[in-house]
Every structure is written in C-alpha cells, then in structure tokens.
Amino acid sequence: MALRETQELAEYRALMEAPDTYEDGFGWQTVVGAFFIGFVMMPGSIYLGLVAGQTMGPAAEWTTIILFTEIARRSFAQLSRQQIYILYYIAGGLTAMMGGVALSGGPFARLVWNQFFRAQAPGGLVDQVPDWVAPPPGSDAIAQRTFMHPDWLPAIGVLLATEVFSRVCWFTLGYSLFRLLSDGEQLPFPLAPIQAQGATALAEAQSKEETWRWRLFSIGSMIGIGFGLIYVAVPTLTGAVLIQPVSILPIPWIDFTQGTERFLPGVPTGIGTNMATLMLGMVLPFWMVVGSFAAVVTTAIVNPIAYWTGNLPTWRPGMETTRTLWATRIDIWLSFGIGTAFAIAFIGVYKMWVEWKAAKAAGIDFAGFGFGKRVPGRGDFNVWIMLSLFVAATTGYVVLCRYLVPSFPLVFLIIYGYIWTPLQSYINARMVGLTGQFVAIPMVREATFILSGYKGVDIWFAPIPLGNYGMTVQRFREIELTGNKFTSVLKAELLMFPIMVVTSFIFWGYVWRLQPIPSVFYPYAQKMWDYQAITQWVWFSSTTEGGPVEIFQRAIKPWLMVGGLAFGIGMYSLLNWLRMPVLLIYGWIRGMGQIPHYLTLQFIGALIGRYYMRKRFGEENWRIWPPVLYAGFACGTGLIAMLAIAIVLIKQSVTQMPF
Secondary structure (H helix, E strand, O other): OOOOOOHHHHHHHOOOOOOOOOOOOOOOHHHHHHHHHHHHHHHHHHHHHHHHHOOOHHHHHHHHHHHHHHHHHHHHOOHHHHHHHHHHHHHHOOOOOOOOOOOOOOOHHHHHHHHHHHOOOOOOOOOOOOOOOOOOOHHHHHOOOOOOOOHHHEEEEEEEHHHHHHHHHHHHHHHHHHHHHHHHHOOOOOOHHHHHHHHHHHHHHHOOOHHHHHHHHHHHHHHHHHHHHHHHHHHHHHHHHHOOOOOOOOOOEEHHHHOOOOOOOOOOOEEEEEHHHHHHHHHHHHHHHHHHHHHHHHHHHHHHHHHHHHOOOOOOOOEEEEEEHHHHHHHHHHHHHHHHHHHHHHHHHHHHHHHHHHHHHHOOOOOOOOOOOOOOOOOOOHHHHHHHHHHHHHHHHHHHHHHHHHOOHHHHHHHHHHHHHHHHHHHHHHHHHHHOOOOOOOOOOOOOHOOOOOOOHHHHOOOOOOOOOOHHHHHHHHHOOOOOHHHHHHHHHHHHHHHHHHHHHHHHHHHHOOOOOOOOHHHHHHHHHHHHHHHHHHHHHHOOOOOOOHHHHOOHHHHHHHHHHHHHHHHOOOOHHOOOOOOOHHHHHHHHHOOOOHHHHHHHHHHHHHHHHHHHHHHHHHHHHHHHHHHHHHHHHHHHHHHHHHHHHHHHHHHHHHO
16 A cells, blocks of 8 residues: 555654764773663563563663663763663663563573474484484483583584674674665664664653653562562572462463363363563553454364364364463464465555555656665774675675575575565565565565475574565664664674673573473463473474374365455455555454453453553653553563562572582
8 A cells, every 4th residue: 555645655764864974883881782782681681571571672672761860870970872872772782682481591492492392303313313403302402401511512603603794794684774775775773763763762861850751660670679579579589588479460371271162162262361461462562462462362162163164174172371372373373374474565665666656656766776875973884894894794604504504595595695686675574664664575585485495404493595674774773863873783792792702602501590480480482382382393293204294284275275365355455445554454463363361351451541541641741652651561571570689699608508
C-alpha cells in the first residue's frame, strides 16, 4: 500500500534534521560505563533470562544513564547528547537477548545452549553433532559444567571467529548501504527520528526540573520493584536455601491445557504470569495485538476440528503446552506458517515497488546509485575500504565453513556470502528506508540445505555467510541524527567486544557451575528450552542419514504452504480494500509463532490501555506515556533481579569455599 501522500517521503526526513556539527560521544564515561554494564549488569541479565525470559536491556540502559548523569552533575559537568547516546548504545549491545530461548549475556550463552541441544538429539543423532559445536555429553567438560577444559577449545575457537566475522560484516555493509540509501538516494527512514528522539530524551536526567517522563518512569519503577519481589526475587532467593525454589506465581505461565483437552483437543490453553507482557500490550500497536489474539482464537477453532477429522496425528491426550505446540506445528502450523512468511515477504517487496513508483511519479528521485558526499566532521569512512572489509570477512566465513563442513557444495557458500546477503540486505534496507518495515525472504537457508542433497546435521551448526543487515542501516541514520561521529561508534564496538567476551566467559561459566541449565532453579529455561530443541530438530532431521526423517516429511505439506501464502496475500488485500487496519494480518501472522498464553495477556493489556487508561488520562497523554512507563517497569524489575542475584552469587561463593 503506497503512502497516501507521496510528499510524506520527503517530510519524514524533515522530522528530525541531522545537526550541522558532530561530536565524538566516546570518552572516559563510555569506558567506565562499558565495564560497569559488563561486570554489574551482565550477570543479572543472564539470570533474568533463565528465570523469567526477560532481558536487562531497559534496566541496564536507564540505570547506566541515570548513574552517570548524576555522577557528572556532582562533578559540575554535564553529559552531552552524543555521550548519552553512546552509553545507551553500549548498554543495549552488552545486554541484548538472542533467539527464542531468551539467551542473554554475550556469546558464551550460545555454547551453554549448544551443549544442551546436543544432549537432546533424537534417534542417535547426538554422535552426528560435531565437537566444534559442543563437547559430547560424556565429556568431563559437560559433567563438571565448566568452560575451563580442552574439549571446549574447538567450539570456543569457532565461536570467536564467527563473532569477529559477524561484527565486521554488519558494520561495513550496514555503513555502505547507509551511504547508498540515506546519503545517495535520500530515503526518509521514517522510524529513525522517533528512535533517535527517544534515545536523546534520556538527557532529561540532567535537568533539575522534574518532567512527566521522570514521574512516569518512577511510577513504573515502583510497580516493577513490587512485581519483581514476587516474581523474581522470591524464587531466586528461596532456590538458594531450599531444595526447590518457591514460586508465588508459576513461571512463565499457568497451564490449563490438560484440563481443557476434553473439549479443546490439541489447543494449548493457559495464561502468562509476567506483568511485563501485560504492559507490553499497552505499548504495541493495538490492532497488531488484536490480530495476534485472533490467531489464538483461530487455533482454538482449527485444532479441535483437525483432531476430530484425523488430521492431528502427532498430538496425544495428556500433553502439556510445549508438547502440544510442537505436535500441532508438526501437523498444521509449520507448513502454513511458511506460506504466510512468504506472503509477508511478497507484500513487503510489492509495497517497496509501489512506493518507489509513486515517488518517481511525484518527481522524488530515488533511482540514483551514488554513495553521496562525505559530510565534513561526521567521521565518515571510505566506502570502498568498507566494502573490501566486508568481502574479506565474508571470505573468512566461507573458508571457515568450508574447513568445518568440507562436503557441503562450495557454490552455495559463495552465493550466500557474495550475492544473496548483499542483495537481501539491500532490499530490506530500502524497505526500512521507505516504510520502516522489515522484510526478508524466508526459508532460504532451510530450502538450500535440503535441496543441496547434503546429508548430515553439521551444516545446520556451521557459520554460513548468510545474513540480512538491512536494519543496521537505520541504526547509522539514528547515530547521524544524534550528532555522533561514526568513529565514536566504531570505538564503542572495539571496546565492547573484548569486554563482552571476557565477562560472558566468566559469568556464564560461573552460573552454569552453580546449577544445571535448565533445571527447576531456572523456570523459564526449563519450560522453553526443551520446546525449542525439539522444534529445531524437526528441521535438522531433514538432512540426516538414518535419523527421524519421517517427522520432517510429516511436517512439510505443500498444500498447506500454498494455503498460507494465499491466505496472507488475500487477507492483506481484503483489509486494504476495506480500508481496515492491515496490522491485523501482520499481527495474526506474528501470533502464529508465539506462545498463546503471552498473547492472551498482551490482549488484556491492550484492552485496558485502550478502553480504560486512554479515557482516564486522555488520548494525547496515553499515546506517549506507555513506553516510558514500560521502561520504568523493566528497570524496577531488573534492579530487584540484580539485588536478588547478587545475594545468591555471594551465598553460593561462600558455601562453595573449603574454609
């Protein structure tokens, strides 16, 4: 769907103009802040992810900003907007969450997941997983739960090489596409001003006058502290002194599936218990949340019909939520979801083409392929050097992957790295630049692995050079709008990487030694890791020799894929024609990939926000309040988690000492 007024493409760019001068936001505050986040926030982020499936991101960002602005104020200094943004950038980077298993705390989180994932391999596939992924389950490194063992050296070596190649690729290609699309083609990047203004609003911490943001942030923090005491602190602290932790609220949800299976067979029923999910429903676009809840209602109708007609053979009575989700994905929703994913990709590319034509018709020229002029003082890099570094990092990917999986056809690696990744990143970056929406062609990795005829599970773990760096282009636009030199971000990345590697190694190794992961001490991990593992093994079985290939063959149904594709495109076209919110279909497709218990809680939050809070506080106020309230809530919960975790770590350290 084209923008209603093509001139808005140019107007979006004027929402927040780049400044005339640029400053280096990297300084002593950045260095101290990075060490503070790495050594103080990271262990809390690890624990919070394992216990509740949350990230410390907002808590780390806000707490670091508040702490350093207060220190600066008492030193009769003031942090600049550029310095605040770099602190914000580092805090988000060091506490970022990876994947659907809520892994946080740096790259060594992946190794803890890999050792668990290898142990869960079905049908004797555990021996087909290479040792450069994780040591075998019988290794002393696994029995002792330690990274300080030679069996981990291959996996750690591959991990570090992959981290270096990945960071070089996203930075160099992302910057080159920024110069091409922002400087050269002058695309508006409509969401970049919003993100930049949100980040720079943190500078209000330095103001002596109380603002509505800080009042709301304080209210949200107190709510988060109260909830965090119940939800995080009680199970964390009791787990340190009792055989099993005590949970006032079941984490992460209350499961009704086995109680409702008589009249809703094959339907996972329940409700989430994390208040953060409720508040997130107030922040997300209302019609997207409604669409996601519609997906919950759809499964409640379709799954029982499929069971009664014999089309749900994998599900068995007595299965709880995660097993029910897995069974229904195998029989119905995996194939249908592939089709809807292709529909979203098709819609995204179509929208990009329509808006490009509309812009051309209005005389806005987006056809230039120059990189634009380097802006004086912005800290620009030579584009050709950046592209050369991207090619070098991609070559490193190809060589490493070829060494690890020598039998996999080299031509696929070349196409992945040198053709598909730049092409997909360019398409996505243009979509983000025009509409602010992410687009990607789905299932490329899975399809090529299967169609290549390769046999073995090692290719699924290999560091293949396949990426989509389109969203990083918007990050560079945000950096520009905050008045930061690009060299300051490069310095921040060079500082973050060693701190992240060292602290991740220390704290993940320490947490892993305290208790097995997953276990009853980490409720979210205990619920979700098993579900994620069996779901991924469905795909991996498609290239195995003598493995449970029948599971994959039963899951892939071409007619359901076609149905999902037709449904996605048809519903989008219908909503567009009826002038109804097209976010409904985006939300519906989003909902098919999430736990329904969370979506129900989000829907309740959306209803409370729209039909009570909005009337109680006014539409204008409630339009801008929820993000700040949510950030405060996350900060309060995170701080309580940090306090509880610090007590546990001290207690465990004392009890493990031999004196």
